[in-house]
Amino acid sequence: MKHNETHISSDSLNWTVLLILLILTTLSILAIKIHLGAFTVALALILASIKVTIVLTYFMHLKFENLLLRLMVGGVFLLFAIVIAITFIDYYYR
Amino acid sequence: MSSNEHSELIDSDTGKMGMWLFLFTELFLFGGLFIVYAVMRSKYAQDFHHAALELNAFVGATNTVVLLVSSMTVAMSLTAIQQKRGGKAIGLIFLTLILAGVFMVNKYFEWGHKIGLHLYPGSDVMKTMPHGEIMFFGLYFMMTGLHALHVIIGGILLTIVIFKIKSGKINAEHYLLQENGALYWHLVDLIWIFLFPLLYLIT
Amino acid sequence: MTNSTTQEPLNYLNHKTGLWSWLSSTDHKRIGLLYLYSITIFFCAAAVLGLLMRIEKLTPGQTIMTAQTYNGMFTIHGIIMVFIVVIPGLAAVFGNIMLPIMIGAKDVAFPKLNLFSWYVYISGAFLGLYSQFANGHSPDTGWTFYVPYSAQASSNVVIALTAAFVLGFASILTGLNFIVTIHRMRAPGMTWFRMPLFPWSLYATAWIQILATPIIGITLLMVIAERTFHIGFFDPALGGDPVLYQHLFWIYSHPAVYVMILPAMGVVTEIFPTFSQKPVFGYVPIVFSSMAIALVGYFVWGHHMFTSGISYESRWFFSFLTFLVAIPSAIKVFNWLSTMYGGSVDLKPPLLFAISFIFLFTIGGFTGLTLGSLATNIQLHNTDFVVAHFHYIIFGGMGFAFFAGIHYWFPKIYGRMYNFRWANISWGFLFVGFNLLYFPLFVIGIQGMPRRYFDYDPKFQLGEVLSTIGAFILFIGLIGMISNLVYHSKRGPKASANPWHGVTLEWQIPSPPPHENFDEVPIVTHDPYVFENPFTK
Numbered sequence: 001m002k003h004n005e006t007h008i009s010s011d012s013l014n015w016t017v018l019l020i021l022l023i024l025t026t027l028s029i030l031a032i033k034i035h036l037g038a039f040t041v042a043l044a045l046i047l048a049s050i051k052v053t054i055v056l057t058y059f060m061h062l063k064f065e066n067l068l069l070r071l072m073v074g075g076v077f078l079l080f081a082i083v084i085a086i087t088f089i090d091y092y093y094r
Numbered sequence: 095m096s097s098n099e100h101s102e103l104i105d106s107d108t109g110k111m112g113m114w115l116f117l118f119t120e121l122f123l124f125g126g127l128f129i130v131y132a133v134m135r136s137k138y139a140q141d142f143h144h145a146a147l148e149l150n151a152f153v154g155a156t157n158t159v160v161l162l163v164s165s166m167t168v169a170m171s172l173t174a175i176q177q178k179r180g181g182k183a184i185g186l187i188f189l190t191l192i193l194a195g196v197f198m199v200n201k202y203f204e205w206g207h208k209i210g211l212h213l214y215p216g217s218d219v220m221k222t223m224p225h226g227e228i229m230f231f232g233l234y235f236m237m238t239g240l241h242a243l244h245v246i247i248g249g250i251l252l253t254i255v256i257f258k259i260k261s262g263k264i265n266a267e268h269y270l271l272q273e274n275g276a277l278y279w280h281l282v283d284l285i286w287i288f289l290f291p292l293l294y295l296i297t
Numbered sequence: 298m299t300n301s302t303t304q305e306p307l308n309y310l311n312h313k314t315g316l317w318s319w320l321s322s323t324d325h326k327r328i329g330l331l332y333l334y335s336i337t338i339f340f341c342a343a344a345v346l347g348l349l350m351r352i353e354k355l356t357p358g359q360t361i362m363t364a365q366t367y368n369g370m371f372t373i374h375g376i377i378m379v380f381i382v383v384i385p386g387l388a389a390v391f392g393n394i395m396l397p398i399m400i401g402a403k404d405v406a407f408p409k410l411n412l413f414s415w416y417v418y419i420s421g422a423f424l425g426l427y428s429q430f431a432n433g434h435s436p437d438t439g440w441t442f443y444v445p446y447s448a449q450a451s452s453n454v455v456i457a458l459t460a461a462f463v464l465g466f467a468s469i470l471t472g473l474n475f476i477v478t479i480h481r482m483r484a485p486g487m488t489w490f491r492m493p494l495f496p497w498s499l500y501a502t503a504w505i506q507i508l509a510t511p512i513i514g515i516t517l518l519m520v521i522a523e524r525t526f527h528i529g530f531f532d533p534a535l536g537g538d539p540v541l542y543q544h545l546f547w548i549y550s551h552p553a554v555y556v557m558i559l560p561a562m563g564v565v566t567e568i569f570p571t572f573s574q575k576p577v578f579g580y581v582p583i584v585f586s587s588m589a590i591a592l593v594g595y596f597v598w599g600h601h602m603f604t605s606g607i608s609y610e611s612r613w614f615f616s617f618l619t620f621l622v623a624i625p626s627a628i629k630v631f632n633w634l635s636t637m638y639g640g641s642v643d644l645k646p647p648l649l650f651a652i653s654f655i656f657l658f659t660i661g662g663f664t665g666l667t668l669g670s671l672a673t674n675i676q677l678h679n680t681d682f683v684v685a686h687f688h689y690i691i692f693g694g695m696g697f698a699f700f701a702g703i704h705y706w707f708p709k710i711y712g713r714m715y716n717f718r719w720a721n722i723s724w725g726f727l728f729v730g731f732n733l734l735y736f737p738l739f740v741i742g743i744q745g746m747p748r749r750y751f752d753y754d755p756k757f758q759l760g761e762v763l764s765t766i767g768a769f770i771l772f773i774g775l776i777g778m779i780s781n782l783v784y785h786s787k788r789g790p791k792a793s794a795n796p797w798h799g800v801t802l803e804w805q806i807p808s809p810p811p812h813e814n815f816d817e818v819p820i821v822t823h824d825p826y827v828f829e830n831p832f833t834k
Contacts, residue, residue, distance in 0.1 A: 008176045009169060018166040025158055025290075029151070032295045041135070044291035051287045059169045060280045068480075069114060076118045079508060079595065080125050084132055086596060086614065087544055091133055093608035108406050108481045115473045119511045126515030126545055130530050133541055216527035225536025232528040232535075236519070 007064035017058045024051050106270045113274040117281050120244070124285050127237050131292060134229040141226020146296045148213065149234070150204065154294035157200050158286060164193035165283040168252070168276045178266040180259050187252050187259075187272075190279065194249045201242050205235075234293055241285055248282045251275040308712070308809040323408035324812060329393030330710070331415050333703075336382050336390060337779070339422060343377035344775065346370050351734075351768040354761045357753050364751040368437035369452075371749055373429055375440030376457060380464045381422045383691055384553055387560035388506075389418070389471055391702050392499045394710060396475060398803040398810060399493050401484025401819040406477040414470035421463030428456035439749060441550070444531040444542045448523040455524060458517040465510045465517075468556070472506025475499050484802075486821035490584070493801045493825040494577060497584050498563025501591040505552045505559075509595070513549035516542065540605050547598035555594040557691055558658075559587060561698030562629055565651040568705050569633050571799040572648040573640025576826035579632040586625035593622040603674045612671055619669035626662055630655060645797070646720035650701035653728050657693025661686060664739065679749075682742025685735045693731060700727070703782060708792035712809040715785040723781060726774030733767025801825055 028047045032040065057063045062070055135142050171186035208231075212219035215232050223231075255275045258264040264272050305311060309326045319327055350370050353360045362370070393411065397404050405411050429435040434452035436442075442461075447454050479500045483492065520542070522528040529535030531542040570577045577583065599607060599615030633655060642648070664686040667673050677683065708714050738746075741760035746753055753761065795804040802819060803810075 006176075009173050011170055011173060014166050014170050014173070017169075018162060021162045022159065025155070025162065028291055028295060029155055032297060040296070044295055045288075048288050048291050052284050055165060055280055055284055055287065059165050059283075060277055065110075069111070072114065072118070076121060076508065080122065082596070083125075083548060084129055086599075086611070087129060087133065087548075088136070089614050090540075090544070090599070090607040090611035091136060093610040094606075104407065105481070108477055111480060112407060112410075112473055112477045115476055115507055116469075118507055119469050119473075122508055122511035123515050126512045126519075129545065129548075130519070130541065133538070134530075134536075138536065214526075215522070215529065221535075228529050228535045229537065232522075232530060235526075236522055236528060240518075 007061075009058070009061070009064075013058065017054060021051055021054060024054075103268065104270065106268075106273070109270045110273060110277075113277050117277060120281055120285075124237070124240065127233065127240070128288070128292075131233050131237070134226070134233065135292075135296075138224075138226025138229055141224050142230050143296055144224075145227040145230035145234075146294065148208070149294050150207075151294045151297070153200055153204055154290055157197050158290045160193050160197050160200075161283045161286050164190045164197075165280055167193065168279045172269070172273060172276055175259065175264065175269045175272055176266055180265065183272070184256050184259050187256050191249055191252055191256075194245055194252075197245060198242065201238065205238075237289055237293070241282070241289060244282050244285070248275075248279045251278055306807065307811065308807065309812045310711075310809050312812050321412070323404070323412050325393045325397050325404050325408065325411060326710075326810065328411050328415055329390050329395075332385060332389040332393060332418070335415075335419060335422065336386060339377050340382045341775075341779075343374050343382065344772070346374045346377075348768055348772060350374065351765040353751070354753075355765050357755055357758065359751075365437065367751040368439075368749070369429075369435040372436050372439050372457075373425075376425055376461070378691075379440050379553075380461050381418075381425060383557045383695055384464075384468055385418060385471070386557065386695060387564060387699055387702065388475070388499055388502055388556070389415075390699075391495070391564060391706065392471070392475060392502075392560060395706060395803055396478060396496055396499055397482065398806065398814050399496050399801055400479065400482060401487055401802050401815065401821060402478065402482035403813045403815070405474050406482055407474050410470055411474055414467045414474070417463060417470065418467035421460050421465075421467060424456060424460035424463060428453040428460060431456055441546060442517070442520060443546075444520065444523065444539045447520055448531065455521055458521055462514050462517050465514050468506050469510050472503035472510075475503040476507065479503075484819045484821050490581070491821055491824055494566040494580065494583055494587075495560070495563040498559045498566070498587050501587040502556050502559045505556050505591050505594070509549045509552035509556075512545060513553075516545040516549070519545070540602065540607065543602050543605055544598070547601045551598040551601065552591075552594050554687075554691070555590055557695045559590060561654070561695040562587070562626075564698045564702040564705070565633060565654050566629070567799075567801065568647050568651040568701055569636040570640075570826045570828070571705075571797050572643045572645060572651075573637045574643075574798065574828050575636060575640035576824075576828060577632065578635035578638075579628075580824070580826070582628055583632055586628045589625040590622060593618060593625075597622055597669075600669050600674075603671060604678045616669055616671050620666065623662060623666055623669075630659060643797075645704075646715075646717055646724065647701050647705035647797070649721060649724050650697050650704060653724070654694060654697040654701060657689055657697055657731070661689030661691075661694055665690065677742060679747055680742035681738040681746045681748050684748045685738035685742060688735045688738075693735075697727075700724075700778065705797070706803070707782060707786075708796050709803055709808045709810070711786045711789070712792055712807075713785055713787075713789035714792040714796065715781050715789055719777065719781040723774050723777035726770055726777060728774075730767050730769070730771030730774050734764050734771055735767070737761070737763045737767075800828055 024047055028044060031043050031047065056073060062073060167186045167190045171183040171190070174180070174183035174186060208214060213231060214220065215228075215235055220228055220231065252275050255264060255272045258271060309324055313322070319331065322328065349361070350367065353362050353367055393405070431453050436450065436452045436454050436457045438447040438450055438452075438454060442454065442458065479492070479496055519528065519530055523531060527535070530537045531539045533539065566577060566583060597615055597619045599611055600619045603612055603615075664682070668677055668683060668686055704715070704720060737760035741757045742748075744757065746757045746760070792808050794806065794808050797804070805819070806814060
């Protein structure tokens, strides 16, 4: 069956996205030089999460897909975060 | 009655949804390892920091760049097929496969180096190390090992896509398999984006 | 549609014949039957193992087998029942046969993937069997494979773990197929809230299959890695935590029980309106309850671990959530009863099984709360009370719902009818036998009888003997029920398209259905449970 009139990502969009991802990668590497103690994990995860969101949104085309798919993806990550949080209710308080 | 041919081709939105659901299962598969990582990291923060020094952040960063570029090339291959440029699409996927190969070669040398130093789960050296470092290396091997397996699977999928573009089965009107193969490849990239800082950048 | 010649009209059963046409069919109805027959065979095998265990428990000490054999038996009984029978169970059988028809579709979204998942299932099932005989060392870890024992035991644990992994993959593929089918293949006019409640239950179930199963997949791989490479995640000597295994195991295995029960609830939710000739009471609350059970059921796993040494705060959290998740189930019970109230109730075998489902499920549910309460759990954990609880919920709940479903949809599937008296008598044996088999276990459990124990203090013998008698009575019921259905599937009187006067789409097509279900795509214009009779409000 034919694809619907889908958005076609231009090559320049893809190059731009890659550039941003490379910049964020460089930032993550530089960030470890800064001693933030416990927050190093948080910063590393935040930067990784931003990169993941960019890959999902542009390379994996979520920006141009319907809302349902975006809700599903968001829900999946949220569920996983909750499961880790609940696991830590045990480990943190032992 | 003879709707067999009709049912051969799956609607693209349907097929894409199926692939996304499969990706969710892959996310949760790795997720179990991330749970173990989170628990062990919180328990053995110092040991993890120390063990990560054994890893070569440069190689890790190279692999990160390699996968990011390969994500771009496979995304661009979709643009190419949509613009009826099958040759360009094949070229870009081929480039993706080359980059996958580079990744695997790096991985081979990384693992080889550690195994040479007897730094692997169950080894004589490993038994004598601090508990947190044993946990770190266990996670390192299992997470990167499972990831490498998915790089191989993704590579096989994309190779099949190349053949289908060549034969015309994948074209500007019907490219669901290429799209799904690309999605799988991006998943491989996504997982590495999390693995890299958690394993290499905690020094 | 009907014809007057002696030749039967073409339907999905007869349009192609021969074994290969069945083994290569991508028709969801045939695949559902492939699952039905394989699941029935494995169920009978595991039931026989259960019976043998019950015979062993007639006397303290050795009766007919050694302790090692007993441990191997409860392990494989659990593996077969949980992974091969009950988790695929209703979804793989009735989901496959009925889902596309009930939403007005020709087939599922990915028919070839559907057939493939049956082959994955069969491979996993045979791997599980193989673990019993390879090198003669069948696993004795229990189906829960707890570390450290599963990491150290010399038996075929790796084969069993791999079998469970493969079976999980089959479960994922079915769930994936059903989610996409429900999203994309509903007939024109069938909005989400015009979809019948069995498909809704399959939808909730399928999400759990997708999002929970991978966790046990990776956990089993970790145990294999532990055995093979001494990876250490669960080994305190290497810095690991055995309780972490329990967390990971139950993060899947608790939602898995909702995979078992949600379709069961969906089946009875179809039966009650049909046999009361009255719309379901509270359609929307049932929809939201199903989704709520699926979601909240994801957050209660620690109630299997109250005595394992987890923190007080997490015990409190899990107990609280466990009580919360009981609420949507209770809502459903009220809705089922209210559906019957004031209706034109026809106590045919499907309804008989459905009503007994409510009774048995309620006992199972209440005793779940007893176990979910922190104080009482300390006494009851790992006793036969737990065994009785989960058999009431799984066997009394899902099992009886399965029996209800097969008696309900039998005429549609085979185009023939079974014998009602035979079915009712079988039901009697099943119901009496079931309660006699499991209720004494509540009692001796409270009195201190541990589970998975080969031997016991003679003071428990009365309970054990009553239980074994119940097992034999239950067995007579099983033989009666299965033989009734098997015999009449080929030789029963022809059934009409709608013998129960149901109003959902499956009753609007011939029995047995044609290969592509509908001659024309149905257009849906109203809610699913509209009955044209004076008893409708």
